[in-house]
Amino acid sequence: MKADHRATLLRRHFFSHGLFSVTFRCPDLAAAVLPGQFAMVEVPDRMRPYLRRAYSVADSNPRGGEIELLIKTIGPGTATLEVLPEGSTVRLLGPLGNSFSVGDLGSGSRVAIVAGGIGAAPFPLLLAALRAASVNCDLYLGGRNARELSIRTRFDGLVPGETILSSDDGSLGEKGFVTEALRRRFDAGSRYARVFACGPMPMFAALAGVVGDAGVPAEFSTEADMGCGFGACLGCVIPGTEKAFLVSCSEGPILAPEKIAWNRL
Amino acid sequence: MSALEVRLGPLTLRNPITTASGTFGYGLEFADFVDLAKIGGLCTKGLSLKPHAGNAPPRICETPAGMLNAIGLQNVGVEEFVTEKLPKLRELRATVIANVWGDLEEDYVTVVRALEGAEGIAAVELNISCPNVQRGGMLFGNSPDATRSLVSQVRAATERPLIVKLSPNAPDLVESARAARDAGADILSLVNTFVGMVIDPETAKPRTSFGTGGLSGPAIRPLAVRMVYQVHKALPDTPLMGIGGISDLSDVLEFLAAGATAVQVGTANFKDPGVSGRLVGELAGYCEWKKTTVAALVGRAHRAATKVGGEAGAEG
Numbered sequence: 001m002k003a004d005h006r007a008t009l010l011r012r013h014f015f016s017h018g019l020f021s022v023t024f025r026c027p028d029l030a031a032a033v034l035p036g037q038f039a040m041v042e043v044p045d046r047m048r049p050y051l052r053r054a055y056s057v058a059d060s061n062p063r064g065g066e067i068e069l070l071i072k073t074i075g076p077g078t079a080t081l082e083v084l085p086e087g088s089t090v091r092l093l094g095p096l097g098n099s100f101s102v103g104d105l106g107s108g109s110r111v112a113i114v115a116g117g118i119g120a121a122p123f124p125l126l127l128a129a130l131r132a133a134s135v136n137c138d139l140y141l142g143g144r145n146a147r148e149l150s151i152r153t154r155f156d157g158l159v160p161g162e163t164i165l166s167s168d169d170g171s172l173g174e175k176g177f178v179t180e181a182l183r184r185r186f187d188a189g190s191r192y193a194r195v196f197a198c199g200p201m202p203m204f205a206a207l208a209g210v211v212g213d214a215g216v217p218a219e220f221s222t223e224a225d226m227g228c229g230f231g232a233c234l235g236c237v238i239p240g241t242e243k244a245f246l247v248s249c250s251e252g253p254i255l256a257p258e259k260i261a262w263n264r265l
Numbered sequence: 266m267s268a269l270e271v272r273l274g275p276l277t278l279r280n281p282i283t284t285a286s287g288t289f290g291y292g293l294e295f296a297d298f299v300d301l302a303k304i305g306g307l308c309t310k311g312l313s314l315k316p317h318a319g320n321a322p323p324r325i326c327e328t329p330a331g332m333l334n335a336i337g338l339q340n341v342g343v344e345e346f347v348t349e350k351l352p353k354l355r356e357l358r359a360t361v362i363a364n365v366w367g368d369l370e371e372d373y374v375t376v377v378r379a380l381e382g383a384e385g386i387a388a389v390e391l392n393i394s395c396p397n398v399q400r401g402g403m404l405f406g407n408s409p410d411a412t413r414s415l416v417s418q419v420r421a422a423t424e425r426p427l428i429v430k431l432s433p434n435a436p437d438l439v440e441s442a443r444a445a446r447d448a449g450a451d452i453l454s455l456v457n458t459f460v461g462m463v464i465d466p467e468t469a470k471p472r473t474s475f476g477t478g479g480l481s482g483p484a485i486r487p488l489a490v491r492m493v494y495q496v497h498k499a500l501p502d503t504p505l506m507g508i509g510g511i512s513d514l515s516d517v518l519e520f521l522a523a524g525a526t527a528v529q530v531g532t533a534n535f536k537d538p539g540v541s542g543r544l545v546g547e548l549a550g551y552c553e554w555k556k557t558t559v560a561a562l563v564g565r566a567h568r569a570a571t572k573v574g575g576e577a578g579a580e581g
Binding site: 001002003004042047048049050051052093224225227228230231232233234235236237238239244245250264 | 326331
């Protein structure tokens with residue numbers, strides 16, 4: 001059940017400048033969270049940022065009572081977490097939202113994860129669930145440059161299949177967008193039972209075309225600016241095909257691309 | 266009568282802590298965080314005759330100590346509210362204040378009539394102050410004549426306690442308050458959000474698709490306190506519900522002192538979904554410690570022998 005948990009910051013690990021992970025002690029959340037779910041983080045007694053910020057839960061260790069978030073410093077919320085002293089108390093509201101579906105994938109089936117930049121955040125937890133279900137998986141990890149791809153070390157030893165790196169500037173891996181790397185594999189005959197993806201909206205818009213052309217079902221972990229995270233403020237809506245708007249936090253954040261009205265974004 | 270109970274004309278609340286429309290969903294979204302039977306009441310998301318989709322995103326944007334929103338009154342419509350939401354709220358023993366809006370006077374009246382037969386609604390609150398729709402909403406609140414006409418029509422359509430939620434964007438708030446009261450409002454709630462705007466400095470585009478939005482949160486609290494003070498001074502016998510950036514006990518005491526008999530907690534519900542329930546406990550502790558009642562705390566600032574600037578007409 002979702003609740004407002006008190007959590008202690010245990011440690012922080014930097015992949016590169018402005019790209020880091022934070023690990024909290026938060027046993028109830030660690031025990032409850034499913035792959036793809038998120039938490040709203042509040043650093044108490046601050047007016048800036050005023051609202052909480054939403055973060056995908058990157059990994060959980062129920063036995064140790066720990067949860068981890070992967071973060072890129074962008075605004076005042078992420079900047080606070082970059083410098084918050086270890087031992088500090090924060091509040092984590094969660095687990096929130098729906099989760100990636102793994103249960104219906106047959107043992108031995110093969111899926112792909114497509115991550116753009118800090119969109120890699122929810123996938124360590126998903127990879128653990130896929131491994132437990134004996135599902136094979138390739139990881140497509142894209143970024144603007146080699147520095148943004150420094151997060152790849154977080155996935156060392158977690159990916160049962162191939163890891164395909166791509167960068168917009170060609171400084172590491174294949175040059176170009178991660179969606180094109182996937183398209184080339186499809187063109188060469190690769191087949192996946194499902195594509196899981198997380199990244200910025202332009203990546204999703206391109207990816208919707210790629211998976212649509214290949215006829216592969218997909219689950220996108222969407223992000224929109226959230227005021228509350230639990231369906232009350234209706235601030236985080238995304239235009240939908242079956243209804244005018246989908247509420248990203250409570251009807252998502254995991255949405256199938258065909259439910260999103262890409263032409264109204 | 267308990268120390269926390271408050272009487273607002275025909276409406277008695279178990280305590281003065283309620284939640285503001287648009288910040289508390291239909292109440293059910295908060296059931297994991299707040300015992301809805303413990304708070305004074307909850308104002309629903311603004312209900313219209315038909316389901317309403319609201320504005321295109323982006324709809325919200327953070328501001329210093331607050332937020333700007335242009336949701337555009339997205340709601341499930343009065344029928345689904347009565348059949349799907351209200352029975353669950355009754356089960357949770359919530360005190361429900363149904364917030365109502367429409368494009369035209371007839372729409373308000375029809376929604377209020379549709380609620381008349383429904384069980385478990387303590388009061389009706391008219392939203393004549395939403396700044397985020399093209400028609401209706403604030404247009405009724407910004408003209409005393411339009412306010413008077415709308416409120417008298419709705420007054421004739423309901424026996425229930427009638428709250429009118431005022432717009433801080435009205436040219437003369439006291440005149441609007443008087444118009445609403447004279448037309449039959451039992452209670453006034455104030456204030457709704459202030460029309461604001463945030464522009465992205467890089468793209469030079471507004472940060473909400475609507476262009477403007479309603480500003481809420483602690484940033485507006487001193488403005489709202491001043492308005493509650495003003496309206497209570499002009500209409501001391503009209504019960505008020507104070508709204509504007511309320512997040513902790515001292516904020517509640519401040520609005521009571523300014524002349525509010527009850528308060529509505531708004532934007533703070535997003536940041537801290539359990540805040541309303543916690544405030545009830547803190548207020549009870551305060552009254553016990555001070556050996557006082559909430560009723561005795563209402564309007565204290567007016568009894569304090571201080572002269573408030575502008576009261577002698579010396580503005581500017």
